[in-house]
Amino acid sequence: MRPSTRLAPRSLSCLYGFLLFLVVVSTGASAQERTAVIGTEVTVSQWSDPLEALGTLRADESVTISATVTAVVREVNFGDGDEVEAGDLLVQLEDGEEQAQLRSTQALRDERANAVSRATQLQSRNLGSRADVEDSQAQLRQVEAEIDEIRARIMEHRLRAPFDGVVGFRDISPGSLVTPGDELTTLDKLDVVKLDFRVPEGFLSTLERGQSIRATAAAYEDQTFEGEVTSIGTRIDPTTRSVQVRAEIENPERLLRPGMLMITTLERQVRDALVVPESVLIPRGERQYVLVIDTEDDNRVEQREIEIGERREGQVEILEGVDEGELLISHGVQRVRDGDQVELLGIANDENGIRDILERHRDDRDDA
Incomplete structure (x- = not known):
């Protein structure tokens, strides 16, 4: 089968922005000596070292309603999937x-x-x-x-709900003969669910109660569920060399069900960190550099070596080399050298995208 070459909408948008940037830069370079660039500020944001694992959901409380005597069913006071309160009479036996x-x-x-x-x-x-x-x-x-x-x-002979929850299927009818151990229905408390997953023992020292987790399920691909770690196992499994961790997730809409498989991301070592887009990096061997714009020196560029930490999609943590608020070149890096003076088209951030900056700059040039 011939591989598909169709680009995702996000990829098309990025490609369009990059081509537009090249057009603007080329036009600017021919009109003046300074190279047009787009900058980004070094910001402080919450950062963590994520650890992914597969987890299985459990109900906060779960019980099987069964008979303890041999008797005939006289009344059944629930339907499939009904929500009941603690103390409600579910089944009355003769x-x-x-x-x-x-x-x-x-x-x-x-x-x-x-x-x-x-x-x-x-x-x-x-x-x-x-x-x-x-x-x-x-x-x-x-x-x-x-x-x-x-x-x-x-x-x-009176089977009542031991706690608030949702009953399962009704598989009995009045007149049925039940004996001890017969399963009449199930009852699950689902407003909060428990997520059990395993973490390699090497990460045990980084685990603690209260850590945040994010989880996704195949049934809800576009939705992320958040919770926190409530307990950590007291034993290491000698076969898998892992420890069991349990987190709780609020489930007010009853979307999550016991037994579901979830991809879990554990947020470890949460901290405030200096964060910049990966596009600012200039790798040279094992070293990393950035181009800092000095706005007080007429947008003169300084090449500076930095030390980076962890990476995540599109972003990187900076440990040393720059300070919060400094302005770095994020687009146009390959066309600038240390000591150059540049034309700053704009500063990209969450509210001011690269495409917006380039289109606004092009419109300004057309008007001029």
Whole structure:
């Protein structure tokens, strides 16, 4: 198959800007001695050393609702995917036998309570012994314990939501016979999700709670989810030589689901750093240089050696060699030498793009 040569819109835009820049520079060079350039300022911004890993999502709380007794389903009070609150009755099992036992035992309790009352009155008149009173009281306590036991069995017939969450599929109907361990539905708390991923043990010293993470999922390619590290494993896996890390991500719209695979970027060693576009760099062997514009000396250029740190898409961290606010040449670098005086067409930043600068300069020349 013949490879495609179609350029992405962003690439076409960059190519258009570069060609336009060459036209403007060529026109400017023929009209005057100074070379036209575009500058950029050295700025301070938040920087970090990203570490990528694959992670799997888990619900903040997750449970399988199952029966603990053998009984027939009487009521099902939820539908597929319903949101429920803690304490909501999800499934009611038949408990007629237990209810009958409860009424019988309650009647027996009333009888035992009356017996205690009679024995106490007889003792107060010296017509009964203290032992008879104590025996009657013991029998009453016994029947009260039986009532508590029956009520506990009745509660086993009422399956309630242990926390706020979203139920799964409903696979049972009234009249179904369930036995202990039968899965009736699932319940997940999804307003917050947990993301588990593994990091090589060599990075253990750079991990700490509270670190920021960014994650993306195949289902939402254009969306980035942010969270923070909440816990770090206490053991290193001897097979993979990695440690498990857990982060939490807010999920108010319920977009993320347990089991999803996410590409996770962990922001390590967050700091304020001097940042410039990669286009300012002039590599020579293992050394890096930039061209600094001295606006107080009529835009004279000084070539200066710098020390760079980490890189990220389109940007580079500068450790030494320049200061915040200094003006560097970002476009036109190859046409300028140390000591030259240049024509500054504009300063590129987030609000003033290269294409805007070049088109504005071309319009000014046309008007002139």
